[in-house]
Amino acid sequence: MKFWPRRSRLEPPAPRPDPTRIAILEHDLFGIQPQPGTAAALAIGLRRVGACSTHAPVEVTGLGDQTRNGLCTRCGIPVILNDEGDWAAV
Template identity: 50%
Template sequence: MKLWPRRRPASAPERPRANPTHIAVLEHDLLGIKPEPGSPAALAIALRKTGSCFEHDPIDTSTMADPHPTGQCARCGRLMLQDDEGRWQVALQP
């Protein structure tokens, strides 16, 4: 015979789950893993390449080893190159 009620173990608090689309886009950007075709991540990456950026906002990411200043658009993420006159252009990607 139990005199005291048994205590229930406290359940762990719900932790917010990371957005799987955001994870897939980061995997593509950082590791080169292609998202599943037709997935929201594939759509997000495809839209990025269609020129959804009205005016690029280049950030200089060049290092000492780069022969020309290189950068990346802060809005659309496209790689950019700076020419001799200081104008940024979208780099052609393979």
């Protein structure tokens, strides 16, 4: 006979993945465009507006690439190395 009912211990809910972050990763990795009017479309659109004042490029040139190309580590836009030795946004 139990005088005090034992409470069931509930596990805290697992954190849910951020759908905006998933949509941005799908765009960056697979080229899937997010739905217009969503937060992901706004975040990707802000990249082109100039959210990054000075790009911080990292070279990601592949073996078969003709030009040296890279990605900005701050805003994520693709950049290429031009003839003057400067990284320029594509």
